[in-house]
Amino acid sequence: MELNAPATTPARAIVRRVDFGTVQLTAEGHEPFTAIARGAFMGARKSLGNAVVVGDEVHLAWDAERAMIERIEPRRNSFSRRAAGERVEEQVVAANLDQVVLVTSLRQPEFKHGLVDRVLAQAAVSGIPAVLVINKTDLGDEREALEFIAEYAPAHVTGFALCAKSGRGVDALLEGCRGRRSLFVGHSGVGKSTLLGVLAPGLELLAGEVNRRTGKGRHTTTAAVLLEPEPGLQLIDTPGVRSFGLWGVDEHALEAFFPEIAPHLGDCRFGDCRHVTEPGCAVRAAMERGEISERRWESFRHLREELGETR
Ligand SMILES: Nc1nc2c(ncn2[C@@H]2O[C@H](COP(=O)(O)OP(=O)(O)O)[C@@H](O)[C@H]2O)c(=O)[nH]1
């Protein structure tokens, strides 16, 4: 895609894509255009790394017809994951988000609680609300999708059961995205591209898997792209994830990011309660009353163990 500097020059813009040292930007009333980032923003490996990410708000300077990124506004939030690969490193996926849209499917592939609980925990750690989309309701019983969604209500998650293929249920999600910069995340195969194709018809989606171009697991330069099918509707496409490691939370802090567990934490008999076999555990009591689902609690324990191992 050939992107030219706009005829009139905006002073501020939003990053829509980062691609090998060039940054594509979007500004109200302008076609997307490219800018150069100063060396100061370059990471140690000559890639922009986490320094400039999709959703960043940047201030521009212009020489002749070239835009330079002068300064990046402090982020009001950012969504990270542990970068793929052996090393314990952060990958900032996008910044300044209003919500995370977690896309799953009812069948083909089966609904996977594991990834859902991970992404929800990461969104909570980042202080960003999350919505849960269950796609491909045509391949199963829609009531089953609604049951999954109901299970997440105590975690303050809004859910949408829909069929991207027929368009059934997509309008409600569209309404839920208007005015909210939305980061779309999901396993590959769940229908994220099909869904974004309906929400943003005719726009260029991310092609293929993560790191197709670099062949490496870190700091991919094709990590995300912001689509704006209409003013105020900003959808961020990301490559399908195979695994998702939490970032920015340790095994001790994790419990606070399960919204249905958090309110009980002060009420355990022991201050250092692990909520497993301790007497007087308020979390387990809440679970026995049905206020916390057993499956969510298992997920919490699993993630806590994993965080304990990766320190
Ligand atoms: N039956 C059915 N198939 C769907 C639906 N949405 C997507 N698919 C199919 O699922 C496969 C994967 O879709 P795609 O959008 O590429 O998934 P992505 O990897 O998440 O981007 C394709 O064969 C789609 O046609 C749906 O709502 N119902």
Ligand SMILES: [Mg+2]
């Ligand atoms: Mg896709």
Ligand SMILES: [Zn+2]
């Ligand atoms: Zn406890």
